[in-house]
Amino acid sequence: MAKPLIIVTNDDGVTSKGIRILTELMASIGEVTVVAPDSPQSGMGHAITLDNPLRLYETDRYGKSKVYKCSGTPADCVKIAKSHVLGKKNADLIVSGINHGRNTSISVLYSGTMSAAIEGAIEGTPSIGYSLCEFAEDADFSHTYDYVLKIAEEVVKNKLPKGVALNVNFPKKQEEAIKGIKICRQATTKWDEHFDKRADPMGHHYFWMARGYEIHDKGEDHDEWAIANNYVSVVPCQFDLTAHHAISILNDEWELS
Amino acid sequence: MAKPLIIVTNDDGVTSKGIRILTELMASIGEVTVVAPDSPQSGMGHAITLDNPLRLYETDRYGKSKVYKCSGTPADCVKIAKSHVLGKKNADLIVSGINHGRNTSISVLYSGTMSAAIEGAIEGTPSIGYSLCEFAEDADFSHTYDYVLKIAEEVVKNKLPKGVALNVNFPKKQEEAIKGIKICRQATTKWDEHFDKRADPMGHHYFWMARGYEIHDKGEDHDEWAIANNYVSVVPCQFDLTAHHAISILNDEWELS
Numbered sequence: 001m002a003k004p005l006i007i008v009t010n011d012d013g014v015t016s017k018g019i020r021i022l023t024e025l026m027a028s029i030g031e032v033t034v035v036a037p038d039s040p041q042s043g044m045g046h047a048i049t050l051d052n053p054l055r056l057y058e059t060d061r062y063g064k065s066k067v068y069k070c071s072g073t074p075a076d077c078v079k080i081a082k083s084h085v086l087g088k089k090n091a092d093l094i095v096s097g098i099n100h101g102r103n104t105s106i107s108v109l110y111s112g113t114m115s116a117a118i119e120g121a122i123e124g125t126p127s128i129g130y131s132l133c134e135f136a137e138d139a140d141f142s143h144t145y146d147y148v149l150k151i152a153e154e155v156v157k158n159k160l161p162k163g164v165a166l167n168v169n170f171p172k173k174q175e176e177a178i179k180g181i182k183i184c185r186q187a188t189t190k191w192d193e194h195f196d197k198r199a200d201p202m203g204h205h206y207f208w209m210a211r212g213y214e215i216h217d218k219g220e221d222h223d224e225w226a227i228a229n230n231y232v233s234v235v236p237c238q239f240d241l242t243a244h245h246a247i248s249i250l251n252d253e254w255e256l257s
Numbered sequence: 258m259a260k261p262l263i264i265v266t267n268d269d270g271v272t273s274k275g276i277r278i279l280t281e282l283m284a285s286i287g288e289v290t291v292v293a294p295d296s297p298q299s300g301m302g303h304a305i306t307l308d309n310p311l312r313l314y315e316t317d318r319y320g321k322s323k324v325y326k327c328s329g330t331p332a333d334c335v336k337i338a339k340s341h342v343l344g345k346k347n348a349d350l351i352v353s354g355i356n357h358g359r360n361t362s363i364s365v366l367y368s369g370t371m372s373a374a375i376e377g378a379i380e381g382t383p384s385i386g387y388s389l390c391e392f393a394e395d396a397d398f399s400h401t402y403d404y405v406l407k408i409a410e411e412v413v414k415n416k417l418p419k420g421v422a423l424n425v426n427f428p429k430k431q432e433e434a435i436k437g438i439k440i441c442r443q444a445t446t447k448w449d450e451h452f453d454k455r456a457d458p459m460g461h462h463y464f465w466m467a468r469g470y471e472i473h474d475k476g477e478d479h480d481e482w483a484i485a486n487n488y489v490s491v492v493p494c495q496f497d498l499t500a501h502h503a504i505s506i507l508n509d510e511w512e513l514s
Binding site for chain 1: 308337341417502
């Protein structure tokens with residue numbers, strides 16, 4: 001069987017530690033092309049570049065893998081990788097990450113890492129976003145390697161249900177080995193934000209968002225529970241946002257239609 | 258009963274025609290505060306500003322309504338409106354739009370308009386995104402007024418199911434009057450993109466995304482059908498992305514856990 005063709009991207013930027021590791025891991029099972037943002041894009045959600053041009057430059061290889069840096073968002077990177085960089089070839093797998101920082105629970109909405117994976121799924125390619133629950137630039141990813149490969153290999157083998165991408169999160173490295181993988185739902189949480197009001201050196205005010213969150217979701221079937229208990233969380237994510245249960249409520253109980 | 262407190266925002270920027278109309282309409286049923294981006298933010302998806310400061314300035318009122326312009330994304334505007342601008346007061350309704358351009362189907366993911374509404378729903382406030390299927394700066398919104406108000410009033414009266422925001426799209430103005438409102442699911446479509454390769458005046462290459470889409474979804478219960486048939490489409494949207502149907506597939510048929 002031919003080696004699978006794999007696109008690697010991320011939202012921390014093409015030079016981050018996480019994408020270098022992911023590229024090496026993927027190169028052990030496939031033929032890899034990296035197309036990633038030329039600068040960090042955390043928190044970009046599913047942003048795309050409509051009103052501006054994009055720059056795309058080939059840069060130094062990582063091992064055998066070709067590497068392109070793009071001025072756009074993670075979703076742009078997937079689009080330009082699929083429709084331009086790969087030419088007529090079709091990717092078998094798109095992987096995004098490994099993100100420096102967690103993308104569990106509601107963070108999936110704000111996550112550039114996951115927007116790339118979801119973009120891949122929209123375009124019909126099996127796609128995975130990987131994130132480590134540690135922000136540090138030099139974070140230790142070594143406990144994730146076997147799981148990154150195992151999950152990628154299963155996705156290449158089984159494909160994924162139509163319209164589904166995987167959101168994979170790893171706990172921060174601990175003394176105890178990871179206990180295994182849990183297939184989860186997205187936990188119900190929200191960020192509690194406040195805005196620090198500060199003055200710049202010219203005396204003009206600016207605001208900086210500060211945030212933290214508490215997990216009120218008491219379930220043991222969600223991604224936050226898995227991470228807190230030293231499991232890898234795998235949430236299958238879809239991009240049909242329809243709240244189907246609400247359609248009948250709006251039709252039957254409201255006076256709209 | 259006290260007038261409802263309404264936050265108005267958008268993604269086309271605070272000076273667009275659509276937000277001025279929405280503000281006027283909302284001022285007829287509530288007390289309105291506008292907090293909107295200081296520049297156009299189309300295609301921003303659910304981006305938020307984490308690594309940079311935000312600027313927020315009060316500007317000229319629209320009628321009686323206070324207006325703030327913010328340097329952030331639509332989701333940032335909702336966050337700073339709720340946690341800073343309104344102080345201890347709670348909004349009864351958040352409305353976003355009226356967008357110049359459609360946010361039907363998969364566009365809901367890329368839409369700054371809808372990210373503001375979904376952010377509102379995450380924070381527990383009934384929220385609506387309104388979009389007109391016409392891009393023009395001077396688009397004619399006059400056929401939408403009654404529907405904008407009717408839907409807002411129903412939302413204030415009934416609230417919305419927990420975790421649900423409404424995605425409302427209006428057909429472009431036609432000779433025939435709008436036929437009514439359809440409660441819909443999100444149509445299954447995708448954009449077909451290609452990238453125009455061009456050279457700038459210095460001879461350096463850049464790319465510009467060009468796109469179009471075809472609707473292959475044959476259903477008559479989705480938003481594209483409603484718009485094509487001159488109805489207002491109302492899609493209830495959720496932010497739990499879990500593909501619940503895929504959890505059992507991954508648990509039972511895959512060798513992961």
